[in-house]
Amino acid sequence: MQDGLSAFVARTVLIEAATVSLDLQYYIYEDDSAGRILMSLLLKAADRGVRVRLLVDDLGTRVVNPLVLTLDEHPLIEIRIFNPVEGRSGLRRALEQAANLGRINHRMHNKLLVADGLVMITGGRNIADGYFSRSDVEFLDVDVMALGGVLPDAEQIFDDYWNNPVSVPVTELSLDNLEDQSLDDLRRKVKAFLEDEAKSEFTDALRQSQMAGEILAGAIPFQWGRGTLFADPPEKALHRDRIPVEKFPGYQLEKVIRNSSANLRISAAYFIPGNIGTTLFTGLQQRGVNVDILTNSLSSNDVAIVHGAYARYRKKLLRKGVDLWELRKASGEKRRKRWFQGESRATLHAKTFVVDDSLGFVGSINLDSRSLLQNTEIGLLMENESINQELSAFFEDWVAGDSAWHLSLNAQGKIRWRARDGDGKALVETKDPETTVWQRWLSWILSWLPVESQI
Structure with missing residues (x-):
């Protein structure tokens, strides 16, 4: 998927079509139009019984919105932060980064979405307006959608990251939910937001895209062949020197080259x-x-x-x-x-x-x-x-x-x-x-x- 809007459509369709589970792992997940639309759809998916797990990198995403805590209260939604800094903002955060540079310096740059354990998307795109829309600047990027024998590897990789001690539940961060909003309050906000976005570039792309129907109808022309998923072990963030270099994707890719x-x-x-x-x-x-x-x-x-x-x-x-x-x-x-x-x-x-x-x-x-x-x-x-x-x-x-x-x-x-x-x-x-x-x-x-x- 080279076109940004098509890459956005693919993600929305997989989220809306999921019936069992959705696992998302991203370096950047912005609180902008694209991020909010996808988060709204994740909430709707959880409401219909889909288990949702979201893992984001703390340096790339900077979770500071207390509404995240409300979202995490949903019994089928869980949010974790990779290698977090305790301070959320200001001087405290800067000082902690300086004092713990050896740990903080290692970030999770991964991009992965797995729907129902059957389909995955990976590639270069984070979740943010700039990665999906060309309205501002020509942003060249590529994603790939895959299914088949590589999916168990994708599920295992996500689980390895999710269950690693370096991935911390968002409830353990210093976020003060002063607005004291309930999930029902959040649902009403989501509904109003999606209505406001009804004529946005992203919603128009979803409405007009042939890809949405093709994905749901099983008409996407997949190209079949051997697929190998390369991924760093999450332990690289804490104990890089203990990991054999053969396990690093860069080393594996070098052998191919x-x-x-x-x-x-x-x-x-x-x-x-x-x-x-x-x-x-x-x-x-x-x-x-x-x-x-x-x-x-x-x-x-x-x-x-x-x-x-x-x-x-x-x-x-x-x-x-x-x-x-x-x-x-x-x-x-x-x-x-x-x-x-x-x-x-x-x-x-x-x-x-x-x-x-x-x-x-x-x-x-x-x-x-x-x-x-x-x-x-x-x-x-x-x-x-x-x-x-x-x-x-x-x-x-x-x-x-x-x-x-x-x-x-x-x-x-x-x-x-x-x-x-x-x-x-x-x-x-x-x-x-x-x-x-x-x-x-x-x-x-x-x-x-x-x-x-x-x-």
């Missing part, structure tokens, strides 16, 4: 290959594998320090023949960098891998040390030529001349960025395109900080 023989196409919102990754990709290229990599440009990246770290490896990759593309900034988009944290959203959020002619991978894994070493991640490896071709078509669309800059080295070894405008006219830039002197200077300064293992 090393075995590629013809083509490797990667899209990664954050790409910091380090010396090991640079050696891997240049070695594959020299072995005859065509290595193509798409990531964010400085203008489309929402975290300056990440781009600064990535930029150190561009020339090494280009010298050995690796093809690099950087996504162009959306037209008219205004961006302002902050020192260590993104204020605007990255244009590219997808994490996809296309390996040779039959393998495709969709998940939450970026190619940086934070994904590989610090956070927990998840993703699905699929052995199917049709899915491989579809992911490859996405990649080709994203790296088209009017969408991305193609990097190369000139005779003097300096980077040149090439693209085309809307009329097909060639564009050539000699420095990071669509950026200011301040942005380039900031990215360069931050690239010297010895924090690559943390970003």
Whole structure:
């Protein structure tokens, strides 16, 4: 699922069609239109007898709304928080994060929805308006819906996280439910909210989508093949050094990549290959594998320090023949960098891998040390030529001349960025395109900080 509104529709249909259980695991679950619509549908599902379990990461989601406690009072709804900070806001939270950095630094970046133990959705999208709607910015992402033999693995992975001590019931957090609202009060609010949202972009998408009917009618054209679900064990958040590296999805994915023989196409919102990754990709290229990599440009990246770290490896990759593309900034988009944290959203959020002619991978894994070493991640490896071709078509669309800059080295070894405008006219830039002197200077300064293992 490449289109954001279709990805939203798929989630709503699975929630509305569930009869037994719904398990959701997300890094970010925003209290916005998309989040509230889905939460309203989860409440309605619980009212008809469906068991609902929601696990969110505390740093990504920041549960502060006391209405969550009311929701958790439902006998069939339970909400847990992964690796929480005791303080909910303000100075106390900041101090605790600083004092417990070794623990707090490990976040749950997973994205997973499992309905009735029969169907799952995983990929790059969190639950928030920006991941499903294109009204604000072209937000490129991919999810995959799966069923069959991989579902028991998905259920087991969720249970492992849910039952781990690092996942804390929301009732144990310091939330003061001063509004003293009952579930019936909440139901009335939900009803009024859904009525207000009747003409929203999300509700229109659900009403007009063919996918909704196709899912319910069993008419979705699934592509059958071997599927393997990669996921970090939840213990990575507390005892990373005790876990064999073979259990990390990044290690498992690296083995797949090393075995590629013809083509490797990667899209990664954050790409910091380090010396090991640079050696891997240049070695594959020299072995005859065509290595193509798409990531964010400085203008489309929402975290300056990440781009600064990535930029150190561009020339090494280009010298050995690796093809690099950087996504162009959306037209008219205004961006302002902050020192260590993104204020605007990255244009590219997808994490996809296309390996040779039959393998495709969709998940939450970026190619940086934070994904590989610090956070927990998840993703699905699929052995199917049709899915491989579809992911490859996405990649080709994203790296088209009017969408991305193609990097190369000139005779003097300096980077040149090439693209085309809307009329097909060639564009050539000699420095990071669509950026200011301040942005380039900031990215360069931050690239010297010895924090690559943390970003």
